[in-house]
Amino acid sequence: MKNTNIYGVILAGGSGSRLWPLSRAEYPKQLLKLLNQDTSLFQETFLRLAKIAPKKNIITITNAKQASDIKIQLGEMDAFENPILSEPLGKNTAPAIALSTVYIKENMTKNDDDPIIIVAPSDHLIKNCIAFADTVKKGVSLAQAGYIVTFGIVPTHLDTGFGYIETTKTNDIQAISPSAFYVNQFREKPDLETAKEYIEKGSFYWNGGIFMFKASTLLDEMSVHANDIISVLNDSEISTEATTINFDDYEKMPNISIDYAVMEKSKKIALLPLNCGWNDLGSWQAIYDVAAKDANNNSISGNVINIDSENTLIYGTSDKLVATIGLKDVVIIETEDAILACNKNQTQDVKKVFDQLKQKNHAAYRIHRTVYRPWGHYTYMGEEKDYLIKTICVTPKSSLSLQLHHHRSEHWTVLSGNAIVQVGEEKFNLSSGESIDIPIKTKHRLENIGDEDLKIIEVQKGDYLSEDDIIRFQDEYGRADLISENA
Amino acid sequence: MKNTNIYGVILAGGSGSRLWPLSRAEYPKQLLKLLNQDTSLFQETFLRLAKIAPKKNIITITNAKQASDIKIQLGEMDAFENPILSEPLGKNTAPAIALSTVYIKENMTKNDDDPIIIVAPSDHLIKNCIAFADTVKKGVSLAQAGYIVTFGIVPTHLDTGFGYIETTKTNDIQAISPSAFYVNQFREKPDLETAKEYIEKGSFYWNGGIFMFKASTLLDEMSVHANDIISVLNDSEISTEATTINFDDYEKMPNISIDYAVMEKSKKIALLPLNCGWNDLGSWQAIYDVAAKDANNNSISGNVINIDSENTLIYGTSDKLVATIGLKDVVIIETEDAILACNKNQTQDVKKVFDQLKQKNHAAYRIHRTVYRPWGHYTYMGEEKDYLIKTICVTPKSSLSLQLHHHRSEHWTVLSGNAIVQVGEEKFNLSSGESIDIPIKTKHRLENIGDEDLKIIEVQKGDYLSEDDIIRFQDEYGRADLISENA
Numbered sequence: 001m002k003n004t005n006i007y008g009v010i011l012a013g014g015s016g017s018r019l020w021p022l023s024r025a026e027y028p029k030q031l032l033k034l035l036n037q038d039t040s041l042f043q044e045t046f047l048r049l050a051k052i053a054p055k056k057n058i059i060t061i062t063n064a065k066q067a068s069d070i071k072i073q074l075g076e077m078d079a080f081e082n083p084i085l086s087e088p089l090g091k092n093t094a095p096a097i098a099l100s101t102v103y104i105k106e107n108m109t110k111n112d113d114d115p116i117i118i119v120a121p122s123d124h125l126i127k128n129c130i131a132f133a134d135t136v137k138k139g140v141s142l143a144q145a146g147y148i149v150t151f152g153i154v155p156t157h158l159d160t161g162f163g164y165i166e167t168t169k170t171n172d173i174q175a176i177s178p179s180a181f182y183v184n185q186f187r188e189k190p191d192l193e194t195a196k197e198y199i200e201k202g203s204f205y206w207n208g209g210i211f212m213f214k215a216s217t218l219l220d221e222m223s224v225h226a227n228d229i230i231s232v233l234n235d236s237e238i239s240t241e242a243t244t245i246n247f248d249d250y251e252k253m254p255n256i257s258i259d260y261a262v263m264e265k266s267k268k269i270a271l272l273p274l275n276c277g278w279n280d281l282g283s284w285q286a287i288y289d290v291a292a293k294d295a296n297n298n299s300i301s302g303n304v305i306n307i308d309s310e311n312t313l314i315y316g317t318s319d320k321l322v323a324t325i326g327l328k329d330v331v332i333i334e335t336e337d338a339i340l341a342c343n344k345n346q347t348q349d350v351k352k353v354f355d356q357l358k359q360k361n362h363a364a365y366r367i368h369r370t371v372y373r374p375w376g377h378y379t380y381m382g383e384e385k386d387y388l389i390k391t392i393c394v395t396p397k398s399s400l401s402l403q404l405h406h407h408r409s410e411h412w413t414v415l416s417g418n419a420i421v422q423v424g425e426e427k428f429n430l431s432s433g434e435s436i437d438i439p440i441k442t443k444h445r446l447e448n449i450g451d452e453d454l455k456i457i458e459v460q461k462g463d464y465l466s467e468d469d470i471i472r473f474q475d476e477y478g479r480a481d482l483i484s485e486n487a
Numbered sequence: 488m489k490n491t492n493i494y495g496v497i498l499a500g501g502s503g504s505r506l507w508p509l510s511r512a513e514y515p516k517q518l519l520k521l522l523n524q525d526t527s528l529f530q531e532t533f534l535r536l537a538k539i540a541p542k543k544n545i546i547t548i549t550n551a552k553q554a555s556d557i558k559i560q561l562g563e564m565d566a567f568e569n570p571i572l573s574e575p576l577g578k579n580t581a582p583a584i585a586l587s588t589v590y591i592k593e594n595m596t597k598n599d600d601d602p603i604i605i606v607a608p609s610d611h612l613i614k615n616c617i618a619f620a621d622t623v624k625k626g627v628s629l630a631q632a633g634y635i636v637t638f639g640i641v642p643t644h645l646d647t648g649f650g651y652i653e654t655t656k657t658n659d660i661q662a663i664s665p666s667a668f669y670v671n672q673f674r675e676k677p678d679l680e681t682a683k684e685y686i687e688k689g690s691f692y693w694n695g696g697i698f699m700f701k702a703s704t705l706l707d708e709m710s711v712h713a714n715d716i717i718s719v720l721n722d723s724e725i726s727t728e729a730t731t732i733n734f735d736d737y738e739k740m741p742n743i744s745i746d747y748a749v750m751e752k753s754k755k756i757a758l759l760p761l762n763c764g765w766n767d768l769g770s771w772q773a774i775y776d777v778a779a780k781d782a783n784n785n786s787i788s789g790n791v792i793n794i795d796s797e798n799t800l801i802y803g804t805s806d807k808l809v810a811t812i813g814l815k816d817v818v819i820i821e822t823e824d825a826i827l828a829c830n831k832n833q834t835q836d837v838k839k840v841f842d843q844l845k846q847k848n849h850a851a852y853r854i855h856r857t858v859y860r861p862w863g864h865y866t867y868m869g870e871e872k873d874y875l876i877k878t879i880c881v882t883p884k885s886s887l888s889l890q891l892h893h894h895r896s897e898h899w900t901v902l903s904g905n906a907i908v909q910v911g912e913e914k915f916n917l918s919s920g921e922s923i924d925i926p927i928k929t930k931h932r933l934e935n936i937g938d939e940d941l942k943i944i945e946v947q948k949g950d951y952l953s954e955d956d957i958i959r960f961q962d963e964y965g966r967a968d969l970i971s972e973n974a
Binding site: 021305307308319320321322323324325326327328330332334336337338339340341342343345346347349350352353356357362364381382384386387389391409411413415416432433435437455457459461 | 896
């Protein structure tokens, strides 16, 4: 039986830079259904934690821009009501974990409860979920005894890309959990020589960012070692509306990781070795390493014709054709609006491309051409200075918000399915092939009451054609007060 | 002064396989404006010949599918009226040269004239046009003396990819043109050892496929060595309408090159060495070789972000982003619907990809998403089983044919510019943002009488959505009788 006092916190605020162009700032790694999986890394994390904590006890903290996508993915797992804490801006892990802990304590438990919380990143691969659950459950008694438990990944090879954790055996800790260790020190990413030393000693583990603690332990340690975070929380109201927190207060938070803020300073850290086929999928090379491969060590998916390539990762995601000939140790990632062709031994430099695009404010760092919404999705088809074209797909029984635009008119043609269109105070039924004009500054709404997808093509005309020209009046998905999101 | 008795024949019937995905079966290499040139290889060939023959004396023989694009490119050079012989199917060079010769003799000269004809492929690069013209002009006296003159490319390096021509000095020929040789033998592409031998001997030249002859010489030699071609020509009527020849008759032609049919058998072949920066651009590697390069030997154009690559050809042609990291000796060619990533030393295998696509009848071997027409161009935007979307651009003062479709209705929305739309017997003026329905089986026409481009988006609806569902009634471009072409 699951311990009803255990709560899960999923950290889902990734930047989306390392698996670009498949990941984007507003559609980062954890949302991706990689390697032809039906579930995203975020969803897999949720399902993993749901083996330890009651499903309803699992909350997610994420960037405000991704909250809508997280909600869609929770919905796919019948967890539409699970709380999402939406960060107005990224402040690294310490503020996120502190806020989540306070939120659980104040909003999800009774006043004198001291919940046990497991925190996990949302974008790692764990192949052996049974081993994961078994190890994590061993952490409960340590957490109850007042330790912050970190689950240290048992190193499988020499690697300079991770932080390491140095441990010792102590009787105190082993009395509680025989396989656990006391943590001496958190160590930064080492150079090659130092990494060799660590691996040879055998008492070092990789820092996988998975922690378990009693709420009171974490908050007490934070008061001692990171009181600037606690004082912001003490001074601010946390909204009881599940998915919003006050912007101004979060901005006051320091930008600091839980490692720097607490783990490297606290004397109450225990470690349980975790041996569960962990991979941080931190680059396309890491994806290649865990992917299924053909006889020539190629991992190929999508609309691809390959001749004579070896040791490649070829990933086509659109309807376009990708032809590869005689490539060796190359990664090709193809999306609707951007293509990456990269030496497989240099995939860490993808971040440099992402940073260049971000600096230029190029759309391809931020979003895909197809953007998912609670009601369906839209695909950007092209634009010139005075028009913009999109196709829009509305799923059955869904509707966009009642909205208006100050700077553009819209012309809709139904491609398939049936539409109910409100324009001003009038409603129209449109079937396949019919079209309608939405004048500028006019309230309108698009609705699909049918049983099949509704697809329309939208031509926007006006002097300013941008997603932020929208006023929402009513919305089925609680977005009537949000800004800068489409429909 | 130019000799008005000289005529030019441009062979423009390439298959488009070797520079895929930029070239396509219906948009082959000679139509491409490569290396950021303003003129295509075909246009450069025309301009080269126009330095030798009067401009109006130059005809083009090409595949029927490409005739429309050839016409557009002739128009760009103010040569819209120059004849195009349109082959209903490809039969290699011998029938094309024979037909062109007969056509010039019967339709472009007086009865007792014996024109001198220069034949040139349309898809080679010649850097030094002055050297080309100088050498070719030397051929006239040889042609007049009854020789078929071949212009042999002076080899610049060891190459097994070309046919070679073996020569000897003879007094007869040198009396006419001191730098000319007698041709002993045409040789197939040699192996490496043989090629070395050829180059060392110094009396061998590459076969560049450029010939000059008197019409009577060619036809007489053909009567002796390839009478099956001559007999088809004798038995058939050549239409005096410039751009059409009878399908049934051309089908009777043998499929044979001029080398096999005549050059390897005739004893009347002279050679003039041609040293003019010739390159057959027969692969992406050849394109790379002649392209301008940066300090790391990369030739990069288009919307590209490159980090640390060397010796690459990166060619982006759409609005999509191409990011390349740490590539070495790789060719990346990006188009709207297909991407090639190829080891630079294996670019000859591009043909294998092309052949696979052709076998599958995949659209990407045949056409681009954007297709050019005499009136402008259209871009395929996507389709599902019951609809298809295109954007259409009509240039100023142009119009599509008056047409109807048996299986689809169309819905047009004007994106920019102004349209005159005829539907049935009525005409409508549509300005930007307005739309109109074209019912199934209804005559219609789209016209741009304005001074700026007219852009519309077209949604096709119906049970059969294909280019060949078109009946043309009137057409500004002489296509009212053609089938299987759009608009």
